[in-house]
Amino acid sequence: MAPSTGPRYRTWVRISRLAPFAVVSVVSLAGCLLAFLSPWFLLFLVPLGIFGYITLILGLTVYRLGPGGYQRRIHELIATTVPLPPGGRALDVGCGSGSLVVKIAKAHPTASVTGVDSWGGSWEYSRDQCLRNARLEGAGERVSFEKQNGAALTFPGDTFDAVVSCMTFHEIKENPDRADGVAEALRVLCPGGAFYFLDLFGDPAFYPAPGKLRALTGAEPRPLTDLMPLPFPLRHPKVLGHAMLLAGTKPGRVA
Ligand SMILES: C[S@@+](CC[C@H](N)C(=O)[O-])C[C@H]1O[C@@H](n2cnc3c(N)ncnc32)[C@H](O)[C@@H]1O
Numbered sequence: 001m002a003p004s005t006g007p008r009y010r011t012w013v014r015i016s017r018l019a020p021f022a023v024v025s026v027v028s029l030a031g032c033l034l035a036f037l038s039p040w041f042l043l044f045l046v047p048l049g050i051f052g053y054i055t056l057i058l059g060l061t062v063y064r065l066g067p068g069g070y071q072r073r074i075h076e077l078i079a080t081t082v083p084l085p086p087g088g089r090a091l092d093v094g095c096g097s098g099s100l101v102v103k104i105a106k107a108h109p110t111a112s113v114t115g116v117d118s119w120g121g122s123w124e125y126s127r128d129q130c131l132r133n134a135r136l137e138g139a140g141e142r143v144s145f146e147k148q149n150g151a152a153l154t155f156p157g158d159t160f161d162a163v164v165s166c167m168t169f170h171e172i173k174e175n176p177d178r179a180d181g182v183a184e185a186l187r188v189l190c191p192g193g194a195f196y197f198l199d200l201f202g203d204p205a206f207y208p209a210p211g212k213l214r215a216l217t218g219a220e221p222r223p224l225t226d227l228m229p230l231p232f233p234l235r236h237p238k239v240l241g242h243a244m245l246l247a248g249t250k251p252g253r254v255a
Pocket of ligand 1: 012093094095096097099100116117118119120123125148149150151165166167168171172173174
């Protein structure tokens with residue numbers, strides 16, 4: 001089969017996370033099929049049920065988020081909704097494979113858009129992938145990508161006219177308090193500039209103090225499901241059920 005020549009945007013589900021569950025499911029299924037040798041092999045039904053269910057959920061999630069699916073729709077929603085002045089500068093914190101950066105550049109034809117990401121660990125994203133996607137989408141001129149830690153961005157304060165981030169703050173493990181990633185993103189936003197953050201803000205495992213998010217942003221989190229209906233299994237709490245949007249404008253400096 002010829003290699004794909006188009007842009008490649010991987011889903012938020014890492015193959016390295018899905019593969020072990022799929023392997024255990026297949027081995028358990030094979031074990032069950034040996035039940036004709038001994039009924040003891042039916043004990044494999046237990047791991048087959050557990051790991052098979054997880055594999056099914058993860059596999060369906062990949063399918064729903066995949067090409068033309070909900071991941072693209074979510075990025076399009078952010079890109080087309082975030083306000084940017086003509087010739088403005090936008091930043092995407094945790095840009096992954098560059099999908100949202102490219103969509104913002106396309107939705108705002110005079111804007112310049114920067115994507116930053118740590119591109120580390122088991123993530124299947126890279127800066128080269130971002131550059132390639134932007135070039136293939138015809139947005140290469142107005143976008144740039146930098147390897148940076150979202151916990152401590154190198155930009156001076158008040159640099160960007162808009163700052164966005166999608167499903168990233170909860171991944172910034174350098175921040176024991178994940179709300180600190182929100183504060184750092186707001187630091188580089190100009191007063192009066194727009195922020196548009198989508199993350200698992202409703203998950204108490206990551207954000208145990210929702211009041212802190214409100215105090216930082218002055219915005220009321222809105223469930224993603226209020227903005228677009230999500231099919232099974234995306235609305236599951238372990239998938240996007242806790243995803244919420246925080247959007248608003250950074251207050252101007254008090255004179
Ligand atoms: C679920 S992915 C989301 C990617 C992208 N925002 C999107 O919507 O497709 C989480 C991203 O956070 C990035 N990330 C994790 N820790 C980070 C950090 N400390 N600084 C910057 N990016 C980080 C990962 O590399 C990954 O690209």
